[in-house]
Amino acid sequence: MHLVLRKLPWLIGTLLAVSFFTFLLVSLLPGDPAVMILGAGGVSPEAVAALRAELGLDRPLLVRYFDWLGSALTGDFGRSPMTGQSVMDAILSRLPVTIQLGVMAIIIALLLAVPLAMLSAYHAGSRLDRVISGLGFALMSIPSFMMAIFLILILAVSMNLFPATGWVPFSVSPTANLRSAALPALSLAMIELALYMRLLRTDLISTLQQDYITLARAKGVPNWQIMLRHALRPSSFSLMTVVGLQLGGVISGAIIIEEIFALPGVGRLLYQSILQRDLLMVQGIVLFIATAYVVVNFLVDLSYSLLDPRVRHAD
Amino acid sequence: MTDSQHQTQQVPLLRVEELTVRLRGEAGIVHAVSDVSFQLQRGQTLGIVGESGSGKSVMARALMGLLPRRATHLMEGSVSLAVDGRVLELLKLSEREFRTLRGPRLAMVFQDPMTALNPVLTLGVQIAEPLQLHLGLNKAQAMARALELLTQVGIPDPEGRLRQYPHQLSGGMRQRVVIAIALACDPQVLLADEPTTALDVTVQRQVLDLLLALQRERQMGMVLITHDLGVVANRADHIAVMYAGRIVEYAPTSRLFSSMRHPYTEALFKSVPRLSDPSHTRLHAIPGRPPQLIDPAPGCAFAPRCPNAQQRCRRETPALAQIGDQHLHACFYPIGSKEVGA
Numbered sequence: 001m002h003l004v005l006r007k008l009p010w011l012i013g014t015l016l017a018v019s020f021f022t023f024l025l026v027s028l029l030p031g032d033p034a035v036m037i038l039g040a041g042g043v044s045p046e047a048v049a050a051l052r053a054e055l056g057l058d059r060p061l062l063v064r065y066f067d068w069l070g071s072a073l074t075g076d077f078g079r080s081p082m083t084g085q086s087v088m089d090a091i092l093s094r095l096p097v098t099i100q101l102g103v104m105a106i107i108i109a110l111l112l113a114v115p116l117a118m119l120s121a122y123h124a125g126s127r128l129d130r131v132i133s134g135l136g137f138a139l140m141s142i143p144s145f146m147m148a149i150f151l152i153l154i155l156a157v158s159m160n161l162f163p164a165t166g167w168v169p170f171s172v173s174p175t176a177n178l179r180s181a182a183l184p185a186l187s188l189a190m191i192e193l194a195l196y197m198r199l200l201r202t203d204l205i206s207t208l209q210q211d212y213i214t215l216a217r218a219k220g221v222p223n224w225q226i227m228l229r230h231a232l233r234p235s236s237f238s239l240m241t242v243v244g245l246q247l248g249g250v251i252s253g254a255i256i257i258e259e260i261f262a263l264p265g266v267g268r269l270l271y272q273s274i275l276q277r278d279l280l281m282v283q284g285i286v287l288f289i290a291t292a293y294v295v296v297n298f299l300v301d302l303s304y305s306l307l308d309p310r311v312r313h314a315d
Numbered sequence: 316m317t318d319s320q321h322q323t324q325q326v327p328l329l330r331v332e333e334l335t336v337r338l339r340g341e342a343g344i345v346h347a348v349s350d351v352s353f354q355l356q357r358g359q360t361l362g363i364v365g366e367s368g369s370g371k372s373v374m375a376r377a378l379m380g381l382l383p384r385r386a387t388h389l390m391e392g393s394v395s396l397a398v399d400g401r402v403l404e405l406l407k408l409s410e411r412e413f414r415t416l417r418g419p420r421l422a423m424v425f426q427d428p429m430t431a432l433n434p435v436l437t438l439g440v441q442i443a444e445p446l447q448l449h450l451g452l453n454k455a456q457a458m459a460r461a462l463e464l465l466t467q468v469g470i471p472d473p474e475g476r477l478r479q480y481p482h483q484l485s486g487g488m489r490q491r492v493v494i495a496i497a498l499a500c501d502p503q504v505l506l507a508d509e510p511t512t513a514l515d516v517t518v519q520r521q522v523l524d525l526l527l528a529l530q531r532e533r534q535m536g537m538v539l540i541t542h543d544l545g546v547v548a549n550r551a552d553h554i555a556v557m558y559a560g561r562i563v564e565y566a567p568t569s570r571l572f573s574s575m576r577h578p579y580t581e582a583l584f585k586s587v588p589r590l591s592d593p594s595h596t597r598l599h600a601i602p603g604r605p606p607q608l609i610d611p612a613p614g615c616a617f618a619p620r621c622p623n624a625q626q627r628c629r630r631e632t633p634a635l636a637q638i639g640d641q642h643l644h645a646c647f648y649p650i651g652s653k654e655v656g657a
Contacts, residue, residue, distance in 0.1 A: 211425055211427060214381055215432070216433070217417070219445040220416070220419075220448060221444065229436075307435065
């Protein structure tokens, strides 16, 4: 708890900075939002001015910032002037898709990466290790959209195991939902998998050279138990950090993957809002993503103390 | 005398014969241990003394079956352990069979207690682990036994310590925990590899005395490895002096100190600082440095640093030869021999 209190001011400070820069960023984009909303050609300056007043664009930047921040704190990011939809509602309606996709990808990646890394590290330097590492390199160097197309061709088109595109909500049919999420999640997982594997393998190899591993062997502990009980936990800090960062990044959605598989997620919403110059929407999404990112990383920071008692007892 | 004759006739607890270990190093094959032979009886302590790099630790790890297979180029000779009336040849065991011996038959105390304990597991879990593994105790029984062990190694507030982590203890306390782990399954042979080198001087003595007391109480055979003759001086029954992977002198402790023959033993002896010396006495250092063990030159490995060395020493390797009751040395021109020129 002490740790939480100590880190809380940092968390709030970071969030304020993030919100201000988000606001600034969008305000500094070239073009007048009012002109864009009304359409460029043949609009009277009076109409533009009226809309600017209505949107509050005629007020000073800082006043607008605090006004916007005040509403944002109550969960009100405003309404999209394009669609009339509440920004918050738009995000929340797409969030489940994005989170499910991201979390599934991370779980698949971890489920494959942890055993492979353990196998690789245990047999470090062997042919098996080289094959696994080589595979990792190959996966890492394939961009996600290539991987997606690849998987669609094999698993959807040739083998017909999964639908190629589209999304079925969990509430409609859980099995169909999982099937529709499988390929996009797998495409994302393949790249994360390689990264996780490399990180964990490196850390495991250095852990395995520690005296306490030799002591565990001297106690007669079987090798698999040494890997699981003695080596894995002290080796998983880098992995935790990266998974944490990616978990934070999950909220932003996988823009490219959501677009390829036509998934109604946050990433696709952001992409389309940018194309339509729906500034209020972009602003809201970016702030939402940034907040989620900072909060998730804060939680990951806290979770280190679960992994390592030395962090827990540090003052 | 009759007692010692009786002991040599019975089957020794641990018998090492012509143990040779070569490791794959980055720069080549390391001749870490060459032709090492010794015996250890129940309830006895053998001190193995030598500089760092003399092969002591590699030998200990070889006896424990802890040398990584990948790094082992060659392992020859014989290591036999008397187990329940049978004699097991350790070098012929599979990793699986060897594992069942580590803990209840053979145990080891490591040099650096700061790195020998797992930082993320409680002390209780680490002590209980071998008990659950080898003796089939359940968690509660193992924890109860862990508590007894912590008491035996003299740790205050053992109950509280069980739930603590290594970083919450001092070095001396951690080494006591390492000892408790080693003793958990009542081993017959305890290998202590520089057990006090990493500790404060004031704590060293306490930990050594604890080890000795536990060894006598349990009648274990103990191999006490150190670079410091002073550590084994009044604690070991026999002393083997190692140099460059070989035993160069072996004798019962009192005999070694009264009539050491190998020039290296004498050099080691002189390099131990004494409190009785007046202050600012120059410490006697052995000239030169320990030989590299990759592609060792022919001849006696100590010859380049030896005051008695002659032509023959650089050509031939002296064999370990018996010169008296249980006193062996490997030297052509030992201390006190006539051929040594002034």
